[in-house]
Amino acid sequence: MSVVPLPEIMDRAFKYRYGVAAFNTVDDVTMHGVIKAAEQSRSPLIVQVSVKTVKFWGVDVVRNMFVNMAGRVSVPVTLHLDHCPDPDFAKICLEAGWNSVLFDGSGLSFDENFRITREIVQFATQFGASVEGEVVGVPGVEDGVGSEMGGELLPIEQELAFINGTGIYCYAPPIGTAHGFYKAEPTIRYDRMQQLVEATKMPMVLHGGTGLTNDVYERLISLGAAKVNISTALKKTYADGFRAYLEKHPTQYDPLKLIGAVQNDVISIAESLFAVFGSKGQA
Numbered sequence: 001m002s003v004v005p006l007p008e009i010m011d012r013a014f015k016y017r018y019g020v021a022a023f024n025t026v027d028d029v030t031m032h033g034v035i036k037a038a039e040q041s042r043s044p045l046i047v048q049v050s051v052k053t054v055k056f057w058g059v060d061v062v063r064n065m066f067v068n069m070a071g072r073v074s075v076p077v078t079l080h081l082d083h084c085p086d087p088d089f090a091k092i093c094l095e096a097g098w099n100s101v102l103f104d105g106s107g108l109s110f111d112e113n114f115r116i117t118r119e120i121v122q123f124a125t126q127f128g129a130s131v132e133g134e135v136v137g138v139p140g141v142e143d144g145v146g147s148e149m150g151g152e153l154l155p156i157e158q159e160l161a162f163i164n165g166t167g168i169y170c171y172a173p174p175i176g177t178a179h180g181f182y183k184a185e186p187t188i189r190y191d192r193m194q195q196l197v198e199a200t201k202m203p204m205v206l207h208g209g210t211g212l213t214n215d216v217y218e219r220l221i222s223l224g225a226a227k228v229n230i231s232t233a234l235k236k237t238y239a240d241g242f243r244a245y246l247e248k249h250p251t252q253y254d255p256l257k258l259i260g261a262v263q264n265d266v267i268s269i270a271e272s273l274f275a276v277f278g279s280k281g282q283a
């Protein structure tokens with residue numbers, strides 16, 4: 001059985017300073033693709049799903065598909081719920097067997113976010129699950145969650161109070177990255193990342209991972225980003241894969257050849273990112 005709790009994957013990545021890709025899968029083609037890629041690269045893997053995706057397929061369908069696919073490989077894999085602003089939905093997923101959730105209370109007041117995040121942490125504990133926390137919104141709407149502007153940066157003392165007081169396992173820091181495609185070169189706050197890791201000794205999560213240069217990935221991972229979220233790049237690979245195949249084979253009607261080609265594209269991008277993030281060969 002290769003389904004493991006999130007800390008089993010992230011503690012080691014944080015200690016040895018490599019990053020574990022967390023791919024936002026949308027269906028069986030993408031989920032199976034990234035899991036196969038992890039096995040081939042001997043890399044640990046975080047399979048994550050958005051609230052929108054879980055609602056599209058249904059909680060049990062996603063969870064059962066994950067357990068079935070991940071259970072067949074020998075590398076450690078874990079299931080994570082991305083940006084969830086609804087505490088009740090986060091609890092439903094934890095009850096259904098998710099290994100971790102990001103409770104995203106960045107749209108709430110600090111106090112309200114603090115209170116609910118702590119409650120979710122306590123709830124998750126009974127299932128042996130973990131919670132990622134977020135206090136300042138990452139700019140860019142992702143699958144219907146968040147805002148284009150993101151949140152105002154808080155004094156670091158307040159972020160630390162949130163991290164230490166809520167009992168979260170890992171944290172999504174506001175460091176200048178954004179969801180979606182970058183329209184301009186982002187200004188990355190390496191100093192903030194460094195300060196947060198030094199003060200908390202806690203693994204950090206890199207949001208807005210699509211479109212950063214390898215140098216940016218490497219610097220942030222070396223500072224303590226142990227989970228690197230990849231959503232937009234996978235969606236683009238998926239859509240482009242269908243388009244390219246259909247344009248090249250306009251009279252080909254074998255669906256398995258079509259989705260097989262798309263899945264191969266998914267496997268390729270996943271394998272290349274495992275190599276960039278340094279997780280290749282770590283499992």
Ligand SMILES: [Zn+2]
Pocket residue numbers: 083138142179207208229
């Ligand atoms: Zn995010």
